[in-house]
Amino acid sequence: MSPGFQGRRRSGGPALPPGQYLTEDFPVLSAEPTPKVPLDTWEFVLATESGAEFRWSWPEFTGLPQETPTVDIHCVTRWSKLGTSWQGVSLDTLLDGVDTAARYALAHSYGGYTTNLPLDDLRGGRAWVVHTYDGAPLPAEHGGPARLLVPHLYLWKSAKWVRGIRLLVDDQPGFWETAGYHDYGDPWREQRYQGD
Numbered sequence: 001m002s003p004g005f006q007g008r009r010r011s012g013g014p015a016l017p018p019g020q021y022l023t024e025d026f027p028v029l030s031a032e033p034t035p036k037v038p039l040d041t042w043e044f045v046l047a048t049e050s051g052a053e054f055r056w057s058w059p060e061f062t063g064l065p066q067e068t069p070t071v072d073i074h075c076v077t078r079w080s081k082l083g084t085s086w087q088g089v090s091l092d093t094l095l096d097g098v099d100t101a102a103r104y105a106l107a108h109s110y111g112g113y114t115t116n117l118p119l120d121d122l123r124g125g126r127a128w129v130v131h132t133y134d135g136a137p138l139p140a141e142h143g144g145p146a147r148l149l150v151p152h153l154y155l156w157k158s159a160k161w162v163r164g165i166r167l168l169v170d171d172q173p174g175f176w177e178t179a180g181y182h183d184y185g186d187p188w189r190e191q192r193y194q195g196d
Contacts, residue, residue, distance in 0.1 A: 003039075007013045012120075014072050014082055015162065016074075016080050017080065017187035017190070018190050019078055019090060019190055020074055020078055020079065020187065020190070021078060021079060021080065021082040022079075022080055022081075022082065022146070023079040023080065023081055024081075024187065025081075025082060026048060026084075026142065027075065027077075028080055028141045028142065029075065029077060030111055030141075030160065031041055031113055031174075031175060031176070032110070032111045032112065033143060034140050034141055034161075035085075035109075035110040035111040035140075036139075036160050037110050037145055037161060039058045039145055040058070042057070042058045042145055042146070042163075043055055043057050043058075043163070044054060044056045044061055044094075044129060044146070044162070044163060044164055045163065045164035045165075046094055046095070046098065046164060046165050046167070047164065047165070047166045047167065048098060048099070048100045048102065048167045049100060049101065049102045049167050049168055049169050050100075052099075053076075054094070054098065056094075056118060058067050058145070061089065061129075061131075062131065063091055064086055064089045064094075065090075065093055066088065066089065067087070067088065067089070067128060068085065068086065068087045069085075069086050069088075069128060069130075069149070069151075070083055070084065070085045070086075071083075071084055071086070071149070071151035072084070073151050073155055073156060073158070074151075074154055074187040075154065075155045075156075075179070076154040076155070076156055076181070076185070076192050080187075084133070084134070085133070085134050085135065085152075086128065086130040086132060086133055086149055087130060087132035088128040088129050088130030088131050088132065088146065088149065089128060089129050090125060090127070090128050090166075091122040091123060091126075091128065091129070092123055092126040094129065094165075095122070095123065100111070100119075101169065102119055102168055102169055103118065103119055103120075103168075103169065103170075103171075104116060104117070104118055104119055104167070104168040104169070104170065104171045104172065105117050105118075105119050105122055105165050105166065105167055105168065106165065106166045106167050106168055106172050106174060107157075107159040107164075107174070108146050108159075108162070108163055108164045108165070108166065109159045109160060109161040109162050109163060109164055110161040110162075111165050112162055112175075113159060113160070113161070113174075113175050114159070114174035114175050115148075115157050115159050115174035115175065115176065115177070115182070116168075116171055116172055116173055116174045116177055117150060117153070117157055118171075118184075119167065121152070121153065122150070122165075122191045126151075126152060127149065127150045127151065129146050129147070129148055129149070129162060129186070130146065130147060130148075130149045130152035131144070131145055131146045140161075143158075143160030143162070144161075145161075145163055146161075146162055147159060147160045147161065147166075148162045152178050152186070153184070153185045153186060153187070154182075154186075154187050154191075154192070156176050156181065156185065156186040157185050171183070176182070180193055180194050181193055181194070182194055182196055
């Protein structure tokens, strides 16, 4: 090494997935109009592949053990927001005691949106149904009253206005996956579209 050579200068910025840029705001992008979901009629339904159903009303859901994850989120449209703070219920809590042989899940939203995920990606402290963002009730434009949060995948997998999850033995594509988006959606591997 030549005297005085320090190596290549490294960026002082945060590590972002390839092709992403950092944003301080929270852009609003939706595939459908924002539904109005009254809390007195909201419910979350977890359905197994055998047809068993587990239901929670809003008071029952918010009475479950709560977690407060702080995570980075990454949108397929190339923005990333770091250190976002949420509150909600871990999927580990919702799946506790559920007898299933399923390997996949299909999240359903009020309004009809769906997205598919491997069931393993909802376990192990990696996914939540959240109702609070940055210390306040989750705004409707960001998926309130509750949305799925799966921060290690692109944000379209974190279904807004979530109303339930159906467990499946075989994978079934959701809204964007049917339209050509990647089946899995890992931002660190730039899995934006089928074939990526």
